[in-house]
Amino acid sequence: MKHTIAQLKRGERGIIEQFSTEDIPVKFQEVGCLPGNEVQLFQFSPFNDLVYLIINDSHFAIRKETAALIEIRRME
Template sequence: MKVSLAQLQRGQKGIIQDFNIDLIPLKLLEMGCLPGNEVQLLQTAPFGDPLYLTINDCHLAIRLETASIIEVEISKENQL
């Protein structure tokens, strides 16, 4: 099931599928936010922004606005 990264629930894992490369900061690309890599939502800030993630064993926080344009496919073992 494909959803945006912003729609993941805490603890869910997914595989990055697609995004508009022109809208993603270069720093995220350098840290492994690329199609085919696994991402897991670890925590959400109290007001829902930013999201705290792990991508390829790197921990990072990204804005909800950025997360909403990254398409992921939820891992089968984590589907709700």
């Protein structure tokens, strides 16, 4: 079963596996949103349309629909 960043719960971590570079903005790739890197879902925005992530000690927000395009392997 494939999982995405959008399916993580607050505090959960995963390893980025793949995504289409056409769908993910370059600025996210530049801060480390790349296959093999660990991602942690830090929190959701008040209206649940953004997810706040930590990747490579960088904190940033990404739209939930974009997060749904980034496949991960959940960490136990």
